[in-house]
Amino acid sequence: MCNLPIKVVCRANAEYMSPSGKVPFIHVGNQVVSELGPIVQFVKAKGHSLSDGLDEVQKAEMKAYMELVNNMLLTAELYLQWCDEATVGEITHARYGSPYPWPLNRILAYQKQWEVKRKMKAIGWGKKTLDQVLEDVDQCCQALSQRLGTQPYFFNKQPTELDALVFGHLYTILTTQLTNDELSEKVKNYSNLLAFCRRIEQHYFEDRAKGSSSIRLS
């Protein structure tokens, strides 16, 4: 969205390369910066920022909503991938272990699953059922939808970091094939969020969207 030239590279050991253990991270010259927050700061320090036009109260709201998305959507995605037995068995294990030979693929997948389950327990999501998780996602989408209203972006007419983050999550939810489609159904209930995703996809990813999957309204 800042119009900076980037190249996206997919690596299996991305998590280990990152300095903080989390993806995504960017590699610029001889610097490596990981996670969205620090990346935004880094880009801002170089003179590009999307949220300069916001006043203090709006910046506070933006940060709060970003945390909401991180808290709810990210955790729900992790839960669905690693704690829902059906999805884990059919999709996640196969996908996570695919770059490695047997038995490494099994071991690493189980290790990651154990790690994620521990984290879920620590934040209190360990005992949640799938329905409760979906309800939380619904609440989160409702909040985002109400905040977006009829505006093209969350804050006036210019996209900000919040728009980028929300787009990232919603796009992934809508376009990833899973054993059950309930998560994407929840998102599809909110038409303004769908329109928002479409708009950003068309605006910023036009050349790429021709080949890969785009949002299907079925």
Next chain:
Amino acid sequence: MAAPMELFCWSGGWGLPSVDLDSLATYARFTGAPLKVHKISNPWRSPSGTLPALRTSHGEVISVPHKIITHLRKEKFNADYDLSARQGADTLAFVSLLEEKLLPVLIHTFWIDAKNYVEVTRKWYAEAMPFPLNFFLPGRMQRQHMERLQLLCGEHRPEHEEELEKELYQDARECLTLLSQRLGSQKFFFGDAPASLDAFVFSYLALLLQVKLPSGKLQAHLRGLHNLCAYCTHILSLYFPWDGAEVPPPRQTPVSPETEEEPYRRRTQVLSVLAGLAAMVGYALLSGIVSVQRATPARTPGTGALGMAEGDEEE
């Protein structure tokens, strides 16, 4: 009619109505729910084994804070009734912000920071809890909190610990500044009536503000944000005036936990003396130093006493 709902929470200290991050009591006060509040300091006495816990009018026990708030809402005690949809969305967002940024630092300040933990937190919990629990329960709680913090913050490499700490505190300072900017000069976050967001924010801020911490870097920053300080004192005086009066000033605080533990202390003193006596008498009888004879009652107790003294010296 069903019995009124009962809320079990940690008792007060440090000038606060409750020592734990207990937004529930606050929330209930805001909504005027008829709650009977039991302030206890022994988590094993609560109906579910942990604090806080709510015993509803139908007898079931809920102990997860979010579920307690949902239950209160279902029973029609809802402070968010007058909020617009957008404000409801903002509430969710700000609560997430608090949980992500402020909660880890609060846990760190109270439970992980060595000075604070030893001088303030552990001291209070150890003094408040009854005899056998105060030896291991604070340590166990600390381990639980540490594990939680580590999992929340991801991989915890020892050489990066200081950097991680600095980052955490910076995030928290930013969060406090954001809250201050959002509050502005209003009385509560959404106008003139308190809502659940106010309950959450108050519970976090009050702990930070009121407690006298030996190493309080975040406290100093918070004290600089005057509108947040005024906000806290305002809520305390409005909704918890009797609790504020109940808790004695800091000078007398060492005395009141002492008077509370008097019965336990007396009991343990008596018990230990009795145990010592029984052990000595038993040893004396068994090793034959003292023998109980019916004849010559005048001399035997004398030799018995001497014998016991000798036995003690030998040991």
